[in-house]
Amino acid sequence: MGSTGLYVHAPFCVRKCNYCDFCSVGIRDNDFDISRMVDCLIKELNNSCFGERISTVFIGGGTPSILPVEQIERLLIAIRGVLDSDHDSGNDCEFTIECNPGTVDEDKLRLYKEYGVNRISFGLQSANDNELRMLGRIHTYEEFLESYRLARRVGFDNINIDIITAVPGQTKDSLSHTLDEVIKLEPEHISAYSLIIEEGTPFYDKYRDAPPIDEETDRSFFEMTHGRLTEAGYVHYEVSNYAKQVKNKTVESDKTIDVCKNECNLNKHDQAFVCKHNLNYWNRGNYIGIGPAASSHMDGVRKTNTNDLYKYMDYIEREQDPADETEKLDATQQLTEAIYLGLRTADGISFDELSREFGENIRDLITGGSNNDSYTNNNTYKKLSEDGYFICDDDRIRLTPSGWWISDTIVSELIKMI
16 A cells, blocks of 8 residues: 555634635634634544555644644644554654744644654745735744744754745845845755735735736746755755755755756655655645645545535535545546656656556657657757756656746646657
C-alpha cells in the first residue's frame, strides 16, 4: 500500500485579508459555531482515513492557530488516532500546522508538539508594517518576531516562513528588507509567492483593470528572491519554495538566474528541509482532503468538497459525501498533470519514467523525435532550449529559474506536442 498525505482545512480566520479567496470565514465579524465545524472535521476524518498509510499531515486554512485550545486539541487527538492506527506513520510523519503571527501562545505551541506537530508554517508575508496593513494582515512584524521566537523556544526546529512579492507599493528596497530579515532568522524553509489578484477579493475590485505591479517588475522581484535566497544557502527546489540544506549534507545549488544545476534528487527527502507534504502533491501522490473546499486525489480520481461551510456540515451530519466534484482522470489528463507538476520542481520530469507509466515514447513526443511528425524539427522545443528556459539531458528535462517564470507558457507549448 502506498503512502497518503492528509490535509485538514480549518476554515477560520480573524478576518479575511484583502487578497484572500480561500474558503474561510472571519470569526471577528461572524457568529459561527466553531465546535460544530470541528465535530464535522473529526467525523469526516474518521470516515476517510482509517486504514490509510498516512505519510504527511498538513493543517491549513484559514488560520488554524486561532482555534481555541480545547477545539484544536480535539482535532489533534483525532488526527493522532488516525496516525496511531497506522504503525508505519507514527512520530516519523511530517506534521505541519499553519500559524498566523499573534495567534499562538506558549500553551498552544506546547499542545501542538504534544500531539506530534513537528513543523510550523508562519504567514509573515512582509517585514514592512505598511505592506502588512495594505494586505489586510492582522499582525505587525514585531508580533511575527515574538511568535517565531516563541516557537523556537518551545523547541520547533522545522519552521517555514511565507512571504509575498509583487505587493502593491512594494519596491526593490522594501523586498530586500523583507529578504534580509527572513534570512537573518534562518528558517528551515521559505515559501515566496507572487501576488495573484483573485476574483471575489477586495484587491480584485481595486486592481482588476490595472495590476499593482507590472510584469517586468514582478519578474525582477522573482529574480531578486531567487538570487538572495540561493546565495544564503537555500535550495530553490520548486517554483515558489526554498529549503535550507540539512547539516552535513552537500547540495549543489546554482546562484544565477539563467542556469539551474540542482542535481540533488530532492525526492529522497534527505538533503534539504523540503516540504514532503507538498512534494507528494507535485509527484501526483495520493492525498485525502478533509473539510470544506478540500480536495482529495486517490489513484487517479479527484474529489473536491463543497466550499459552502453550512452545506459541508449538513452533508457530514447526514452521513452524505461532501464532495461537489468527482473526476476520473484519463491518461491524457494524467500525463498533462505529470508534465505540469513535475516541471514545477527542480527535479523536472523523467522521459523514461513517464514512458513506462504511459506506454509511449515521451521523449520523442516532446523533443520531436521520429514518432512526432506534427512538429517538423520541433522548432518550438529547440527555441525554448536555446533561450535557456530548460535543460535537457538523456533522460530528464528541468526548467531553469528563468523558465520557471514563464512555466505556464512552456508547459502549454510542450503539451501541444503530445
